[in-house]
Amino acid sequence: MCRHLGYVGPPTSVGELLTRGTHSLRTQAWAPKEMRGGGTINADGFGVAWWRNGSGGAPEASRYRNPDPIWTDPAVEEVLPQLVSGAVLGSIRSATVGMPVERAACAPFVDGRWAFSHNGAIPEWRRVLTAVTSDLDVAATRAGATRLFETARLLEAEAATDSAALWVLLRDLLRSTESGDYAKSPATALRLLVDAVLRHMPTARLNLLIGDGEQVWATTVHHALSAFVTDDVAILSSEPYDDDPRWQPIPDRKLVFARPGVLSIEELTPPDTERS
Numbered sequence: 001m002c003r004h005l006g007y008v009g010p011p012t013s014v015g016e017l018l019t020r021g022t023h024s025l026r027t028q029a030w031a032p033k034e035m036r037g038g039g040t041i042n043a044d045g046f047g048v049a050w051w052r053n054g055s056g057g058a059p060e061a062s063r064y065r066n067p068d069p070i071w072t073d074p075a076v077e078e079v080l081p082q083l084v085s086g087a088v089l090g091s092i093r094s095a096t097v098g099m100p101v102e103r104a105a106c107a108p109f110v111d112g113r114w115a116f117s118h119n120g121a122i123p124e125w126r127r128v129l130t131a132v133t134s135d136l137d138v139a140a141t142r143a144g145a146t147r148l149f150e151t152a153r154l155l156e157a158e159a160a161t162d163s164a165a166l167w168v169l170l171r172d173l174l175r176s177t178e179s180g181d182y183a184k185s186p187a188t189a190l191r192l193l194v195d196a197v198l199r200h201m202p203t204a205r206l207n208l209l210i211g212d213g214e215q216v217w218a219t220t221v222h223h224a225l226s227a228f229v230t231d232d233v234a235i236l237s238s239e240p241y242d243d244d245p246r247w248q249p250i251p252d253r254k255l256v257f258a259r260p261g262v263l264s265i266e267e268l269t270p271p272d273t274e275r276s
């Protein structure tokens with residue numbers, strides 16, 4: 001079910017990162033090793049985000065996406081290697097049954113400095129995310145935040161998929177971290193969202209990955225994730241792209257934060273709010 005990879009470190013070639021290693025993200029598209037919960041290949045497109053300095057000098061995510069299998073796109077070897085960035089977020093897609101195969105459904109989804117990918121699926125996502133939106137609205141209003149979460153916002157989703165709709169909610173939560181309005185940090189934004197979705201759909205699969213050009217955050221709910229962190233580089237990836245023993249598997253139900261020299265792994269659901 002989709003694979004993704006977030007990199008922060010020395011400037012690297014965007015295209016090379018997609019094909020790096022004996023088990024690169026591109027190889028994982030047709031020969032993944034750790035698929036859980038259905039799906040055998042990731043042939044429904046791919047996307048990659050990189051960062052450059054925007055008008056105000058702050059990092060801003062740019063992206064390239066294609067709804068065709070990654071191994072069929074010559075841009076991966078002929079164009080993307082010419083782009084160099086200190087942060088990259090790549091994704092390959094295996095569309096969930098019933099969801100469209102189109103460019104707009106391919107991660108990463110971006111907003112300003114943020115890029116996002118979702119590996120997983122939310123059963124009955126329209127009902128669930130409408131309910132989650134109402135919950136967030138009530139909680140944010142109670143916390144005195146300006147109104148962020150009207151259900152009509154879900155219509156802003158780029159595609160009719162769970163991931164694109166989830167991004168609308170996460171995007172608004174991340175915007176609220178910047179204004180200090182509701183979620184106080186990206187980690188809190190992820191926790192609020194995952195917790196709300198699982199409350200309405202305990203079988204939802206929610207491996208989320210976000211990057212802001214300097215750091216990466218991820219959650220593990222059902223799917224695989226590994227981390228590679230040294231003083232110079234931080235990588236979170238659904239599957240290790242090579243045999244380096246420094247790759248570390250992340251257990252299920254974790255919230256992970258990484259940047260060069262730092263790897264933090266926390267319980268996703270604090271024991272006092274854990275539900276059976």
Ligand code: GLN
Nearest residue numbers: 001002094095096119120
């Ligand atoms: N449900 C999402 C989609 O269809 C993600 C799919 C996946 O993780 N395989 O795009």
